[in-house]
Amino acid sequence: MTLNTHTAGIARLFGIAALSLALAGCGFQLRGAPPVPPGLQPLAVSCVEQIPVELCQAVKQQLELGDIDVRSADEADYLLRLQGFNEDRRASAITAQAAAAEYTLRQIVTIEVLTREDLPLITETRLNSSETYRFDETNVLAKQREEQELRQQLFDRLAQQIIFRLAPLTDARIAEIRKAAEEESSQDSR
Numbered sequence: 001m002t003l004n005t006h007t008a009g010i011a012r013l014f015g016i017a018a019l020s021l022a023l024a025g026c027g028f029q030l031r032g033a034p035p036v037p038p039g040l041q042p043l044a045v046s047c048v049e050q051i052p053v054e055l056c057q058a059v060k061q062q063l064e065l066g067d068i069d070v071r072s073a074d075e076a077d078y079l080l081r082l083q084g085f086n087e088d089r090r091a092s093a094i095t096a097q098a099a100a101a102e103y104t105l106r107q108i109v110t111i112e113v114l115t116r117e118d119l120p121l122i123t124e125t126r127l128n129s130s131e132t133y134r135f136d137e138t139n140v141l142a143k144q145r146e147e148q149e150l151r152q153q154l155f156d157r158l159a160q161q162i163i164f165r166l167a168p169l170t171d172a173r174i175a176e177i178r179k180a181a182e183e184e185s186s187q188d189s190r
Contacts, residue, residue, distance in 0.1 A: 040166060
């Protein structure tokens with residue numbers, strides 16, 4: 001190895017290191033791992049019976065990516081409750097023969113975040129995700145598989161939306177909500 005090649009290699013390593021530091025310093029994070037405040041720990045996830053297992057698992061996986069300590073409801077200080085799941089599939093385009101050419105698949109879930117004392121940090125909030133796909137009557141099995149994959153993608157998108165809703169719940173914001181609730185409670189008791 002010549003001196004110029006060795007020097008170029010070292011310069012390249014320094015460049016990569018500098019870029020890494022710059023990205024870390026500006027708060028850059030990979031897309032799949034949104035920021036979740038550490039103050040929202042430990043957190044329990046409650047999925048009522050109608051919530052698909054895949055959606056509940058996707059939320060828990062996103063929380064793990066955010067380094068959130070997920071525990072059972074009796075061990076947690078905060079509760080993320082998923083409820084009110086609904087999924088519909090509607091024809092969004094029709095062929096000349098009056099057959100469905102495209103479908104829109106839409107999923108809706110309601111979430112709320114509560115403290116151990118049932119103080120709402122996030123009141124009931126509806127989130128939704130949808131996607132349109134082409135339907136081919138001559139290839140029904142492949143389209144069924146595609147629809148199933150699309151369902152999983154929608155579960156993942158909903159899970160990401162849920163995690164992004166948790167991002168503003170910093171220690172300072174939680175303290176503000178608690179203080180406002182205490183002030184309201186003291187005014188009501190007068």
